[in-house]
Amino acid sequence: MRERLVTDVAIIGAGIVGASAALALRRMGLTVSVLERDFCGSSASGVNYGGVRRQGRSLAQLPLAQRAHGIWGRLRDVIGIDGEYLRSGHLKVARSDPDLASLEAYRERTRDFGLGLEIISGQALRLRWPWLGSRAVGGSWCPDDGHANPRLVAPAFAHTAQRLGANIREQTRVDEVAHDGQCFVLRSGNEIEVHAPFLLNCAGAWAGAIAARFGENVPMVSAHPVMAVTEPLPLFMSLSLGVEGGGIYGRQISRGNCLIGGGRGYALDDERAWPGRSAILSVMEQAVELLPALRRAHVIRTWSGTEGYLPDHEPVLGFSATTPGLIHGFGFSGAGFQIGPAVGEVLAELVRDGRSSTPAEAFSIARFTDPRRPHEDVATHPLKGIEGAPP
Amino acid sequence: MSQRVLSAEVMPLLNRVAEADRDRVVFTLDGRTLAALAGDTVLTALLTNVVHLGHTGLSGAPRAGFCLMGACQDCWVTTDAGERLRACSTLIENGMRLVSDRSALR
Amino acid sequence: MNPALAPVIVGAGPAGIRAAQTLARHGVRPVVIDEAASWGGQIYRQPPANFQRSGASLYGFEASRATAVHRAMTGVLERVDYRPRTLVWSAEAGELDVLHRGRTSTVPYSHLVVATGATDRVLPFPGWTIPGVFTIGGAQVALKYQGCAIGTRVVFLGTGPLLYAVAYQYAKAGAEVMAVLDTTGLGPKLAAAPALLRRPAVLAKGIYYLAWLRVHGIALHEGVRPVRVLGTQRVAGVVWNDGHHERELACDAIGFGYALRSETQLADILGCGFTFDPLQRAYRPGHNVAGRSSVPGVYLAGDGAGILGADAAEWAGERAALALLEDAGVPVDGARAATLERRLARIAAFGAGLERAFPFPAGWAAGAADDLIICRCEEITAGDLRGAVKDAGAHELNRLKALTRVGMGRCQGRVCGLAAAEILAHASGREPRAVGRLRSQAPIKPIPFTVVETGPEKPA
Numbered sequence: 019m020r021e022r023l024v025t026d027v028a029i030i031g032a033g034i035v036g037a038s039a040a041l042a043l044r045r046m047g048l049t050v051s052v053l054e055r056d057f058c059g060s061s062a063s064g065v066n067y068g069g070v071r072r073q074g075r076s077l078a079q080l081p082l083a084q085r086a087h088g089i090w091g092r093l094r095d096v097i098g099i100d101g102e103y104l105r106s107g108h109l110k111v112a113r114s115d116p117d118l119a120s121l122e123a124y125r126e127r128t129r130d131f132g133l134g135l136e137i138i139s140g141q142a143l144r145l146r147w148p149w150l151g152s153r154a155v156g157g158s159w160c161p162d163d164g165h166a167n168p169r170l171v172a173p174a175f176a177h178t179a180q181r182l183g184a185n186i187r188e189q190t191r192v193d194e195v196a197h198d199g200q201c202f203v204l205r206s207g208n209e210i211e212v213h214a215p216f217l218l219n220c221a222g223a224w225a226g227a228i229a230a231r232f233g234e235n236v237p238m239v240s241a242h243p244v245m246a247v248t249e250p251l252p253l254f255m256s257l258s259l260g261v262e263g264g265g266i267y268g269r270q271i272s273r274g275n276c277l278i279g280g281g282r283g284y285a286l287d288d289e290r291a292w293p294g295r296s297a298i299l300s301v302m303e304q305a306v307e308l309l310p311a312l313r314r315a316h317v318i319r320t321w322s323g324t325e326g327y328l329p330d331h332e333p334v335l336g337f338s339a340t341t342p343g344l345i346h347g348f349g350f351s352g353a354g355f356q357i358g359p360a361v362g363e364v365l366a367e368l369v370r371d372g373r374s375s376t377p378a379e380a381f382s383i384a385r386f387t388d389p390r391r392p393h394e395d396v397a398t399h400p401l402k403g404i405e406g407a408p409p
Numbered sequence: 410m411s412q413r414v415l416s417a418e419v420m421p422l423l424n425r426v427a428e429a430d431r432d433r434v435v436f437t438l439d440g441r442t443l444a445a446l447a448g449d450t451v452l453t454a455l456l457t458n459v460v461h462l463g464h465t466g467l468s469g470a471p472r473a474g475f476c477l478m479g480a481c482q483d484c485w486v487t488t489d490a491g492e493r494l495r496a497c498s499t500l501i502e503n504g505m506r507l508v509s510d511r512s513a514l515r
Numbered sequence: 516m517n518p519a520l521a522p523v524i525v526g527a528g529p530a531g532i533r534a535a536q537t538l539a540r541h542g543v544r545p546v547v548i549d550e551a552a553s554w555g556g557q558i559y560r561q562p563p564a565n566f567q568r569s570g571a572s573l574y575g576f577e578a579s580r581a582t583a584v585h586r587a588m589t590g591v592l593e594r595v596d597y598r599p600r601t602l603v604w605s606a607e608a609g610e611l612d613v614l615h616r617g618r619t620s621t622v623p624y625s626h627l628v629v630a631t632g633a634t635d636r637v638l639p640f641p642g643w644t645i646p647g648v649f650t651i652g653g654a655q656v657a658l659k660y661q662g663c664a665i666g667t668r669v670v671f672l673g674t675g676p677l678l679y680a681v682a683y684q685y686a687k688a689g690a691e692v693m694a695v696l697d698t699t700g701l702g703p704k705l706a707a708a709p710a711l712l713r714r715p716a717v718l719a720k721g722i723y724y725l726a727w728l729r730v731h732g733i734a735l736h737e738g739v740r741p742v743r744v745l746g747t748q749r750v751a752g753v754v755w756n757d758g759h760h761e762r763e764l765a766c767d768a769i770g771f772g773y774a775l776r777s778e779t780q781l782a783d784i785l786g787c788g789f790t791f792d793p794l795q796r797a798y799r800p801g802h803n804v805a806g807r808s809s810v811p812g813v814y815l816a817g818d819g820a821g822i823l824g825a826d827a828a829e830w831a832g833e834r835a836a837l838a839l840l841e842d843a844g845v846p847v848d849g850a851r852a853a854t855l856e857r858r859l860a861r862i863a864a865f866g867a868g869l870e871r872a873f874p875f876p877a878g879w880a881a882g883a884a885d886d887l888i889i890c891r892c893e894e895i896t897a898g899d900l901r902g903a904v905k906d907a908g909a910h911e912l913n914r915l916k917a918l919t920r921v922g923m924g925r926c927q928g929r930v931c932g933l934a935a936a937e938i939l940a941h942a943s944g945r946e947p948r949a950v951g952r953l954r955s956q957a958p959i960k961p962i963p964f965t966v967v968e969t970g971p972e973k974p975a
Contacts, residue, residue, distance in 0.1 A: 273467065316493065422749060471645075471748055482929075
């Protein structure tokens with residue numbers, strides 16, 4: 019006996035993007051049904067490092083990131099918990115002079131966006147953060163960036179949306195989705211059928227397959243972040259650390275555990291991933307180099323997950339080029355956690371108003387599907403590096 | 410009872426009932442010299458002298474290990490050089506210098 | 516000899532040792548990886564070299580079995596590649612990741628026997644983290660391996676055959692045993708008698724322990740419910756409910772546990788399929804009676820694959836090695852294999868009887884107060900877990916872990932996993948089977964950052 023839900027908006031995926039969109043839509047008074055294959059926020063939104071940072075993003079993303087920054091600042095009002103969010107500051111470390119020059123160039127380019135970046139090097143660096151290893155020659159300091167607990171935040175968006183009346187179904191895989199001429203029809207097994215005039219494709223690493231069903235093929239690849247965590251250690255690091263040019267990222271939570279990420283794992287199957295020994299050892303090696311305080315520590319757990327990447331490391335965000343009512347929000351290329359809450363609001367605005375107050379033209383799906391529109395490939399773009407990418 | 414000069418709360422935890430005929434091993438805890446027997450684990454060496462392994466519980470609660478077979482990971486202790494040891498699976502050595510509060514180290 | 520045959524055995528308890536012996540006898544040289552300093556596992560753990568007690572003193576009724584198992588290993592030591600003090604911390608692409616003397620390396624294998632054994636099954640009660648509370652297995656290790664009792668006035672609490680065995684060993688060694696408090700009443704024991712009679716010698720031993728304890732005036736109480744541990748810096752006493760009243764006993768140490776739970780992290784990382792064992796109320800890696808797991812080339816033997824005891828571990832270790840040889844095309848004695856399988860089938864029935872005689876206290880979760888610490892590494896309480904069920908609708912164990920941190924600490928759920936599953940099942944109105952099991956991650960036990968300072972060992 020199939021349950022039939024008729025709703026204003028159907029959403030595939032309850033990660034931070036889908037869940038925050040559901041919440042924003044409910045606040046607008048629209049009805050929402052969300053179908054989530056696993057548990058809310060259990061994939062990329064739950065396994066990521068937890069960095070809540072604007073620094074390092076492309077210029078095209080900064081308006082979104084600034085909008086999200088405002089939401090993070092009111093997080094408890096929005097989702098009822100603080101999600102262990104701290105404006106601890108984000109220090110992006112340079113391990114060479116050319117890397118330091120890159121950081122300075124980024125600071126210059128982003129002057130108008132009010133990130134408050136400060137370049138610190140040499141003696142000043144050592145004085146301010148004496149625990150930094152000697153390979154760090156300088157860094158770019160963003161005082162209001164920070165970190166949070168990703169395992170708590172996306173589920174909280176989903177639960178808040180649910181409390182406000184969103185219909186969220188976990189462990190509910192979308193088996194069929196199509197437009198029947200009147201509206202979108204989504205089916206999950208023989209249990210649920212959802213009818214809606216709007217469909218948000220927030221299916222994360224699996225969103226490419228959804229887009230393809232509507233004739234839009236994007237070059238999505240899955241990548242698998244690698245994370246390691248230590249036992250609780252005496253507190254020595256209050257900020258979130260990144261590295262220019264990739265490498266590792268690390269933060270210490272209030273309990274004392276240090277979380278270190280970097281490098282690439284691999285897929286065990288379509289849904290599960292494994293860090294792998296070389297990635298684990300590489301993260302450990304780089305970590306102890308930058309954070310000598312870890313020399314006496316142990317790794318007690320590692321994990322990986324699945325994130326969706328696009329070649330220019332920019333997401334697809336905006337209307338479908340083929341199907342009215344279909345709006346995409348995916349492909350955040352390992353950097354969706356901080357901007358996720360703003361993306362959700364933008365998706366909701368696109369539904370209600372047909373446009374958003376935050377520019378998103380750079381993220382149009384047409385850049386992949388329209389042969390006349392070029393997109394950049396990060397492999398050929400020298401200034402774009404993702405944190406933790408292999409060299 | 411008259412034999413008890415220490416209150417029960419500060420008597421050492423473990424109670425030797427056999428194998429007393431072994432060489433003496435000398436080590437320190439927070440700079441205090443203590444004695445154990447060759448073949449003792451670090452856990453035995455400590456807990457035949459003191460009542461717990463330090464305040465290693467998350468909330469600062471005292472802990473003394475639990476499973477004694479390397480599974481529960483409750484018995485990690487620290488040397489004065491900052492090195493970490495699992496007490497139940499590491500043998501005590503002459504001259505080992507242990508500390509009960511690792512956060513005091515830098 | 517087949518040059519492609521490079522078997523590795525993980526674990527050197529009775530299962531691992533019999534597997535090693537069997538392979539060696541067939542002209543195969545296995546690598547045997549042992550986390551301990553010397554073979555024997557937990558039950559037949561050998562004390563350090565300078566200890567003097569006899570086998571009879573150390574192992575009691577088990578002395579002849581212990582000696583036989585030890586000799587089985589010494590008899591093939593030169594024909595196996597024995598690697599003590601070596602931790603298997605992960606596995607990937609046909610190689611084990613091992614940690615030895617602070618350095619990592621990999622050990623390739625063509626076939627793998629996983630004989631990782633078991634640890635105590637723990638169901639918390641108030642005060643269980645106070646210094647002086649140890650597992651029953653831990654209490655046994657203290658005595659056997661270190662010549663120490665866990666205190667001067669010891670109470671043993673919980674259920675299972677180990678409860679009486681270790682209490683007996685303590686009393687015989689001259690430690691003062693204040694009481695043995697068994698959560699199981701007489702009824703279940705009597706009901707299980709027919710199944711237990713399948714192994715009359717083992718049953719007789721159990722009755723002997725009971726009788727000996729009684730004769731020596733050690734208080735035995737059955738059908739008790741643990742209430743709390745007294746003391747702050749260390750154990751000062753224990754309170755229990757005898758079914759009618761609360762009782763209190765002064766003591767300075769408590770050995771506590773409810774039989775055993777399997778160490779399954781390696782089997783999980785290897786991708787073995789797991790099945791739910793309703794009698795043990797736990798998931799364990801699935802295998803047939805010959806020890807073949809769901810992964811070709813991976814064999815499971817001993818308590819690491821399901822609790823059946825030390826004798827079964829020996830037979831299972833030998834049978835798994837024979838299965839490995841069969842699969843590698845080496846001729847084996849089919850009659851012997853069949854004999855081992857018959858023994859294992861009989862012992863499974865006895866094991867089921869033991870579970871009935873010393874059942875899991877099914878009402879435990881309902882009786883756990885909100886402020887009871889379930890995860891001692893992260894200090895997560897039953898109330899924290901129930902909150903995640905109520906507020907976030909959690910009904911799966913890994914989800915509960917993500918939301919509450921239960922099982923995220925240093926022990927990675929070894930101690931708290933089963934208790935957390937019981938709380939989750941009870942709070943979400945589901946069967947324990949339905950809430951799943953904690954998925955294992957690398958490293959199986961903590962690995963030091965110094966492994967990268969000294970550099971990885973080159974593979975041999």
